[in-house]
Amino acid sequence: MDIRVYRPDELKAADRAAWTATQRAAPSYGSSQMANPFLSPEFAVAVGHERRDARIAVIREGSPHGEPVSFFPYQRTATGVGRAIGLGLSDCQGLVHQPGFRWDAQELLAACGLAIWEFDHLAEGQTAFEPSVTETFPSPVMDVADGWDAYIGRLRKRSARGTRVRLAQERKLGQAAGEVRYVHDERDPAMLRTLMGWKSAQYRRTGRSDRFAHPWISRLVEELFHTRTESFAGLLSVLYAGGRPVAAHFGLRSEHVLSCWFTAYDAAFAKYSPGVSLHLRMARGAAEDGTAYLDLGRGQREHKDALKTRELSVSEGWVARRHPVALAHQARRAPARALRNTVVSRPELRRPADRLLKSVGRFRTWRSAS
Template identity: 30%
Template sequence: MDIQIISADKLTKEHLSVWSYIQQNNPLLGSPYFSPEYTSIVAEAKGDVLVAIIKDAGEIVGFFPFEKNSWPIARPVAWQIADYQTLVLKSGFNFDIREFVESCNLKIWNFCNMPNTILPEQQFHKLREEPSYIIDVSAGYDSYIEERNLRSDWIKKTIKMMRKVERDLGEIRFVPQLDDESVLNLMMRWKSEQYARMNTYDRFQIDWLKQVVEKVYATRNERFEGMLSALYIGDQVAGIEFGMRTPSVLHSWFSIYNQDFYKYSPGMILQLKIIEYVASQGMKHIDIGAGTDNYKERVANNSITICHGYIEIPSVITTVRNLRNRSMEMLNSVKTLVTA
């Protein structure tokens, strides 16, 4: 196994083509987060993304995109918005992950939201795991509706609400793929207002993150594209969702609705419309990510387990980090005893 590390902006057309081929032929890599376009977009916006190109007997068999500062510690690409991270590997290719990390001149690889099907558990330190929710429409829209109606009444309530909207306010119109930058800007403005109401940090204050969203929106090809969807009530925008998609998977990224229509549940109406559209396109599923939102458990009919953890190579750096972590654990234990 040979490793070549390059800046992501140095990836050639051949590299990108091989990466896409590996992704399309490995069923575990359907997410747009694993697409070369996503890594290239982040690299263009941030400028500090590296890629390890993995070769076996002269053939490229994988790619490992990551970020690293002056310390030999890797972290996910755009970790602030990284709903998934993994190695992009040719299906069936296996190797010793610690040997690989060391070959990348790294001492620690910190990862988050790693699908648990990617790496053997015995090869890394697991800090925690959680479900990441999926709306599986591989059997078709009608099958999804039938299964959800057995477990929840959200679809029946949403359809009833749609009738009420049309009686009270007028026509409902759904546009699955908008080419309108003003709606994208409206989504970001509404999300910023939502973050302010929730007293949480406004992601769109991060310049590179905003650039990533804009560049994903502007990308259109058969392998990867941004997907901006909108729900209209009359002539007003009632809800917006922005995500990114591959031929088989839509990853829901940012969703927001018009507060003026709050009592009409525009967010749930928009979600149902998107589910119907994705199923009609022959896609496999919508990924709505991890989290404790009640609506995710209502609309999802499947999930995958994702892990948070790290891989480390024994060194001075890992020794210092482990000592620091143990000190923090002892300090927290003392605080617990004092306040008990």
Template identity: 30%
Template sequence: MFSNGRQAGPASERIPKRKPGKGAGMLANRVERILPEDLDKGLKARWTQVQRADTAQRSPFFSLGFLQAVARHRPDLEIGILWQGQRICGFFPFHRRPGGRGVPLAGPIADYQGIVGSAGGLSAQDLLSGCGLTHYDYDHGLRGSPLMAWSAFRHTGSPLIELSAGHDAWYDARRTATSAIKTTERKMRKLTRDIGPLRFTAHDTAPDAWDSLIAWKRAALGGKGVRLILDTPWVRDVTRDIHDTDGPAFAGRMSTLRAGDRLVAVHFGMRSDAAWHWWFPAYDPAVSACSPGLGLLMMCAQQAARDGMAELDLGRGTERYKREFASATRPLCEGSLERVLAPQGAARRLRKLLHGVARDMLPERHLDLKRRAFNRLLGAGRM
């Protein structure tokens, strides 16, 4: 077990509880700040309740188990409890960084960000003030969350394999709509002939699975001057923690595909009790012509349906395989919440204005380059 690096002492000495505004009374909408270790049995139950109430929040990124895994390795994590009168309507996990900057839970590795549950009647100013933040940047917010949508400058989406009607319904529909499934099946037959029988493992604890994932990921980045995110110490610790977690509501999943005795594809992801998330896939480049990664994806979809999952989420992106295998898309958005009078807020409002103008003038590729440059300039998402 890793130490979380927190200082000892009661939570009340480290995070002052926010009181309702003057004259607001007990029924005011308000924010209460706590640390992850202050989540008692009742708060954990409420977290799970508000998450399950919204099917758009099925993702394991909204699960209590994900928060707990991150909290064990990031001492800067806090939670805003969002009250609507005497009722908790949501939870807002964030990392507190210098200068009043808030970063979404798990920042650069989080494919979903923002509030678990809802903001109730709280405005962006209420939320930031209650959490003691001046600004909060996000790039994977739910567009169905009014607070996120109203403060966004860019709309995106997360493709997913919809399994609520069962695996066969998805399979038949996509096999009719695209040649990708037929092509992948043909390549799997070739892989079997060339190397050996295929063997799928939903959660493979063999050491070569993780080692191969890292090696193949590094090889894919070779010469690009880009650091593998899984080599970042806290990310490595969080993902290994998740790998070793296997509960009914949250679990890591290291799925593998072997041809004979040879490992040809691996994927590390996680699941909630309703959704499996496609997170870190890799494959043996020596057999890339046989598309072993896509073969593994198809097997994961079948296993997810067998496990009662409503979806296999492929994560944000426009890669060809996501377009071909996805049967639905969950709307996402990118933007920022900012305090009106804070200098950091002025910079972000200017960014939104300029992005709106550029969107009508520049091709998507150039627009994306400018967006990335602004992110670096503003330190958006930096941990």
């Protein structure tokens, strides 16, 4: 293999085109996750504008002047600790490659100057990385390739009553707040800022770390909102009632996948489940756009279970070389990761943890108001 490493902005136009073509072809040979927009060159370039440690390894077979067969986006510290690009934000990670391509993980890490490479949403089919997986998690999806009616039909088969109740929530919202209107592709930047404000409030209310308190994440989302190519777009979808926004979502869209990312709503309308109504509208809009499925992301949540038609799998772990930096990084990160996964996977622990975080959130709200 010939492996050359670039900063995202240094990637040649021909290589970007080959990367996009590889993603477009992936669903035809059974690798739909490789078409995820988090694995696109557009996402890597946007992260590169905010993170100086972002890199792209372009892999060619044989000559350095040959056609690229694979692309590996990652981030690297000065000491050689590697992370999946956008780790903590991206919902699909791995190496984008042509069908049948095989690689050696140790050789790849050495060429990239990495002692270790950490991931938490590794896509299925990453054969060279699979021996390094420590845990695998479901990632629910909403299949809409056959159209809206077929999707709703699948939900009704699972739970006719539950589906009827969820569809009725939008009608109740309209009766309470006024005519409901949905915009699948909202281009008003002010609405994006409204969504980020709602999401920050939700993070604080539930005791979570506020991602939008980090300016670089806000800038990244704003850049992706304005990024549009034939195969990629940042998609803002908004549900309005009585002329005012009540729920919004920002995600990334490729030709095949709408990857759900940030969803929030006006807390004043919480009893009408506007987030669920919004996702149902998004499913209809995605079906009309020719999207195959909406990826709801790793994790078990009530609304995901209600809306999903099946599940993909994503994994976490780390590929490591024999190196003291790799040993130190694993020793530092492994205990916290194991504790988090234990809590999340066991309802008898997760529910008390959620209550504790919400108590923290109420305390934060009280302090900020006093």
